[in-house]
Structures are given as C-alpha cells and as structure tokens.
Amino acid sequence: MTTVARTGVTTYETPTDTDFVITRAFAAPRRLVFDAHTDPKHIRQWMLGPEGWTMPVCEIDLRPGGAWRYVWRKPNESDLEMTGTVREVVPPERFVTTESWGPEWPETVNTTVFTESEGLTTVTLTMTYPTKKARDEARATGAEGGMDQSYARLDELLARLV
Amino acid sequence: MPATDTLSTTFAALADPTRRAILVRLADGPATVKELSEPFEMSGPAVSKHLRVLERAGLIHRGREAQWRPRTLEASPLREVAEFAGEFRRFWDASHARLDTYLQRLQEGERTR
Numbered sequence A: 001m002t003t004v005a006r007t008g009v010t011t012y013e014t015p016t017d018t019d020f021v022i023t024r025a026f027a028a029p030r031r032l033v034f035d036a037h038t039d040p041k042h043i044r045q046w047m048l049g050p051e052g053w054t055m056p057v058c059e060i061d062l063r064p065g066g067a068w069r070y071v072w073r074k075p076n077e078s079d080l081e082m083t084g085t086v087r088e089v090v091p092p093e094r095f096v097t098t099e100s101w102g103p104e105w106p107e108t109v110n111t112t113v114f115t116e117s118e119g120l121t122t123v124t125l126t127m128t129y130p131t132k133k134a135r136d137e138a139r140a141t142g143a144e145g146g147m148d149q150s151y152a153r154l155d156e157l158l159a160r161l162v
Numbered sequence B: 001m002p003a004t005d006t007l008s009t010t011f012a013a014l015a016d017p018t019r020r021a022i023l024v025r026l027a028d029g030p031a032t033v034k035e036l037s038e039p040f041e042m043s044g045p046a047v048s049k050h051l052r053v054l055e056r057a058g059l060i061h062r063g064r065e066a067q068w069r070p071r072t073l074e075a076s077p078l079r080e081v082a083e084f085a086g087e088f089r090r091f092w093d094a095s096h097a098r099l100d101t102y103l104q105r106l107q108e109g110e111r112t113r
Helices: A030-038 A040-046 A132-139 A149-161 B006-014 B017-026 B033-037 B044-056 B076-112
Strands: A011-013 A019-026 A054-060 A067-073 A080-090 A094-099 A108-117 A120-128 B060-062 B071-073
Touching: A019 B076, A030 A040, A030 A094, A030 A108, A030 A120, A030 B076, A040 A054, A040 B076, A132 B006, B006 B017, B006 B044, B006 B076, B017 B033, B017 B044, B017 B060, B017 B071, B033 B044, B044 B060, B044 B071
Parallel strands: none
Antiparallel strands: A011 A019, A019 A120, A054 A067, A067 A080, A080 A094, A094 A108, A108 A120, B060 B071
C-alpha cells in the first residue's frame, strides 16, 4: 500500500479486485486506538455515522469464534443491524472479523491493522469480498476513485446529476 | 440479492463499460441509436442490446419522435446509486471525525488524572 495515512482525512481504495480499504491516521497511541475500535464502551461513542444515529446495541465477544452485533437507530428510520464473528485478535496490532448486513448482502472478512509511528496511529481496515462483483455492487466503487476511466466519467456524471 | 431490487438492477446495468459510456453520452442530451453506435466498434444490433438493458433498468427511455426515437437519460436510478455510494463514505467520514475528538478527550482525561 502506497497510501500515506493522514489525520483528518479518511482514504478509500480498491487495491485489488475483491478488497475495499479504508485508511485513517489518528493522533493517539496505538493501544488507545485499538481499544476505541474493540471496546463497546468506546465504539458506541463514535462509530455512529452521520448526526442523529445512536447505537443501542454494541456487543463484541472479543476472542476467536466470538460473536458481535451492532445496531444503529435513528427516529423515523429503520434500524441498521450488522453482525459477524471474531476470527483473530492480536492486541494492539490487529483484529479480524466477518461482517454481514443481512442475508441479501455478501459476507466480508474485515481485517483492521493498527500501526504507530511518531505519535500517530494508522488504522487500515481491509474489507475482503467473496468476488469483485459483490464488492462493486455493495460498495458502488465507481464513486470511490481509482476505477477505470468510464467509471471515473460516470462518477462525474453522478456528481452533475445529484 | 433479489432480482427486483432497483439498486441491484441499476448496478447490473452499470457493470459494462459500453453501457456506462452510453449513459455518459446521453447526459449531454438525447441521441439516436445511430449516434450512440458511432464511438463503438460494434454492430447496431449489439448496441441495441445494450440499450435494451439500460431501458429495462429504467436508466434511459425512448422518445416518441417518429422513426428516430432518440434515447434520453433517466437520472433517478443513478441518483440512488450515488446516494448509496455516498452513504458509506459519509458513515466513515463522520465516525472518524468523531473518533478524532473522542481520542483527544480520552487523552486529556488521562493527563489530568
């Protein structure tokens, strides 16, 4: 990966046919950033997406084979639920889980890696889809950049229309 | 994925570079099949096949004007795609911004303890 992670900006990339990678650097020690991603008391403080959502359910059994379940709620919207299984936990370096939004969505394998350098912790979340098609459908990667030229043009088109 | 789901149908239609190029062309205004075929080394029937896929996905419609029947872009399914793609980024952008503040607060708490 050639990306140099920066604070304040989240980067989205598709380095292979089946991967979708999200990178961001934080001005905090690795241990703390790892805890913020794996401890429900921290997770429900920030992993809330746009304004207005809460996380009434945030459960992780943080050990290989353990189950996890997140539910997001907003008035007048349907609940969003995400579930999966923990595959691997190596604090404070990495953890691997499966993730599913429901039976109609492809299950992904999510690998989150934490590296620390000069007071910054870089978090790299790699979501691996079963196929390229599944990834492109689930993530609409045409809008994520790094795609073939006609996707880039489509992206411009979408920007003009929306 | 259910075949009737609009988003899936739109994505399936967008999964081909020729069809994406056709949509980009139609964003500049209606065009006939002949005009749409010109940039491609492809027979008229092959282009028509792509147009049928786009039509079934509700991404284009056929004009009524005589035998020319120009195709016109239908933007609304594309809007849904754009919103969907934006959703995911919005989720992480907003969450990460919040995590920045939260980590800062946690570290300040540790220092004053």
